[in-house]
Amino acid sequence: MSERAIRLKVNGREYQRTVEVRKTLADFLREDLELTGTHLGCEHGVCGACTIVMDGEAVRSCLLFAVQADGADLLTVEGLAEGEALHPIQEAFWEHHGLQCGFCTPGFLMTLYCFLRDRPRPSEAEIREALAGNLCRCTGYQNIVLAAKAAAEKLAATGR
Amino acid sequence: MKPPPFEYHAPPSLEEALTLLREHGDEAKALAGGQSLVPLLNFRLARPRHLIDLNRIPSLDYIREDDGALAVGAMTRQRAVERSPLVRERCPLLAEAMPLVGHFQIRNRGTVGGSLAHADPAAELPAVVTALRGALVARRPGGQRVIPAERFFVAYLTTALEPDELLVEARFPAPPPRSGSAFLEVSRRHGDFALVGVAAVVTLDEGGVLTHAALALTGVGPTPVLAEEAARVLVGDRPTPQAFEAAARKVSEGLRPDADLHASAEYRRHVAGVLARRALARAVEQVGGGAR
Known part of the structure; x- marks a missing residue:
């Protein structure tokens, strides 16, 4: 079994682990670091549930190997809230019923985290395009779009 | 599913990557962004013995x-x-x-x-x-x-x-001066693979006559398809709606697309013609604007 030692930062914390080279980054986060907030739906890059932020950009963690994240700085859904205080995007999802079963939610949150940083005042069409790569099988898209709009306003108001 | 086992190489230089590729040949796959290869690995449709990761180059x-x-x-x-x-x-x-x-x-x-x-x-x-x-x-x-x-x-x-x-x-x-281009596609949702896509490039002379046209289509054959006959009928003509319509007919006639779950062959041919016509019109609009 081919293994490598890797070192990376996740949600501000440094980790050093030895990983099998074929282990995806998503499985590594869930199994080795026990950060099970990152969800796996399709495991081939279509559903977006496993979206995380790697070196500042939203990526599919099921389409990366953990060994490729050696030296990287990651943000997962566990890193959004500050203690008990939810991130404004999380608050907006809560307030606007932007989740039903919640399985897809971490991917939507991490996608929006990057999208709203790059485009702080998006139109609804831009929001829908940005969210096109995340599937919600409860089909709660209307409220997810509402939550995204509200999140943009909250972020603008707090200057984040 | 999970990928099958492989040996992993992350060469820090192109020369080392090429050496590895020569050494392992058919048994190796180069890993670029992984957005197509890793799904194939996860489904075990690809089983390379060696993965040569190019991301450290x-x-x-x-x-x-x-x-x-x-x-x-x-x-x-x-x-x-x-x-x-x-x-x-x-x-x-x-x-x-x-x-x-x-x-x-x-x-x-x-x-x-x-x-x-x-x-x-x-x-x-x-x-x-x-x-x-x-x-x-x-x-x-x-x-x-x-x-x-x-x-x-x-x-x-x-x-x-x-x-x-x-x-x-x-x-x-870079296309010559007085060129324009457009890319249009039809897909079921944004970001999906397109049912049909059309890339159009045109060049006009000083008098507004088409001196060059190229149309390349996606989704209608095993490779990108160059609609050469359609391009030929355009050259020497003025960029009028009638000329685009004639070219679009040539595009549709020349295609033999496969049918699948998402679209019949006939539908793909029809969409290809419509997109070709629109892409040509848009490409001509770009002349002197977006293009140099």
């Missing part, structure tokens, strides 16, 4: 002007191309097609070289480089060759690259 990540062409390093992220002012200025067709490739999370990892070397017949970049009569630069230890786009895409998911060759650069020639 910074010399393959660049966008620059080179001898009248836009040269893009194979490991340049699609997102970087999308954000590049140089691409918008020098190759508006590439700039227009880029946001249609997958979703932004995919483009954050996906590379220009990866998409071209994967050669999916529904993908946008192969049609762009084909419409522009661009070229692909392949390297092997001690050698390099430049492959014209029309000869690079050989069959479904198959390119002219030899097992020991690596795609290192895509070259998009």
